[in-house]
Amino acid sequence: MSLPGVKCTVSSCRFWKSGEHCDASAIEVNVDGGGAHARQSDQTNCHTFQPKNS
Ligand code: SF4
Helix, strand or coil: CCCCCCCCCCCCECCEECCCEECCCCCCEEECCCCCCCCCHHHEEECCCCECCC
């Protein structure tokens, strides 16, 4: 079952499902470069990502 409310466009992730859904049981999102203070959305990323071929 897809995570409700999560929209993801990373189609190269093994958890990604068509319709921009995420099929992981949970996701972890962190700030690029560490710490806890992002200023813009492009400074955050999903660290649950795994490439499809791994
Ligand atoms: S694990 Fe992260 S990158 Fe992968 S589909 Fe889910 S939200 Fe997207």
